[in-house]
Amino acid sequence: MSELKDRARAKVNLTLHVLGRRADGYHDLESLVAFADCADGLTLQPGSAFALQVTGPRADACGDLTDNLVAKAARALTERVPQARSGTFLLDKHLPAAAGIGGGSADAAAALRLLARANALAAGDPRLVAAAQAVGADVPVCLLSSGCMMRGAGERVTPMRLPRFPCVLVNPGVPVPTKDVFTAIGLKAGESYTPPGKPADVAWPVASATADTWLAAIGAGRNDLEPVAVKIQPVIADVLSLLRQSNGCTLARMSGSGATCFGLFADDASAAAAVAALRTKHPHWWVEASALS
Structure with missing residues (x-):
């Protein structure tokens, strides 16, 4: 079989509402998710044995490749489809890791899509979906890699047809451990959550609605993790301020x-223009112009 290719697009949480914490300890979320044009590249040369090679400007950030999510995804599918063909993966790494844009999860999802093609599995094959859920909470939504509503702990994904939004992505290069953010919210198992002074629900537009209608709905939403993350890393507030001050910016939020x-x-x-200005002012930040859909 010839070489197969896919793109692991960056995930962007346009909204992220924390509804509460479930009895099993996981947080119950509702998040409108879009995907950006910027991406890692993943190639599969189908074969009998799994192997992974990493190149690209952020290859050094991948760490131990045996613990890479591409490897975990391949193992998770093999556990569910024992005779599945594997092969050699080449990951061209461009997205920052542990950055709130699902870089590793997008890589894992791309690996599952490539393995599905190599093994003639349908996109909705329950074994493929189960493998995605086993690898990580963001992998099911990244498996779809297009506009959707993500609910629960990431296991419920509903496609949403979103308009195209020109955007700028900025990462200041500081760590914000996900566990620390959720711990700081301080919910006990079984406890619900409503941010002070903010509505619990947003009326989402129909698929045929204009971009302005969608923008208004997104603006009425929020990211409940943003205030907590800002306390952990105050530079996030600086990033948001710079984006909001940029000409043409209609909304800025953390992902x-x-x-x-x-x-x-x-x-x-x-x-x-905003990307050019931000790169000049902060040359060590990761700044990319893209489009969401």
């Missing part, structure tokens, strides 16, 4: 548990 923030822009030109 996931941070530290990556996104700004939605009126057009691609204003997004590109």
Whole structure:
């Protein structure tokens, strides 16, 4: 079989509402998710044995490859499809790790999509979905890799047709451990959560709604992890301030548990101008112009 290729697109949580903490200890979430054009690249040369090689500007951040989520995804599928063909993966790493944009989860999901193609598995094969759930909470949504609503602990994913949003992604290069963020919220098992002074629900538009209607709905939402993450890493507030001050920025918010923030822009030109300005002012930050959908 010839070489297979896929893209592991960055995940962006346009909203992230914490509804409570379940009896099993997991937090119950509702998140409108989009995916960016910027991505890692993943190639599979199908074969009998699994192997992983990593290249790219962020290859050094991948650490021990036996613990990489691509390897975990391959093992998870093999456990459910024992005769599944594996092969040699080449990961071209560009997205920052542990940054709130699901870089590793997107890599794992891309690996599962490639293995599904190599083994003639349908995209909705329950074994494929189960493998995604076993690897990590963000992997099922990254398996879809398009606009959707993610609920529960990430296991319930509903496709949502979103308009295209020009955007800028910024990561200041500081760690924000997800566990620390959720711990700081301080919910006990079985306890619900409503942020002070903010609505619990958002009325989401129909799929045919205009971009402005969607933007208004997204703006009415929030990321409940953002205030907590800012306390852990105050530089996140600086990133958000700079994005909001950029010409053409219509909304700025943190993605996931941070530290990556996104700004939605009126057009691609204003997004590109913001990237140029931010890179000049903060050359060590990861700053990318992209588009969400």
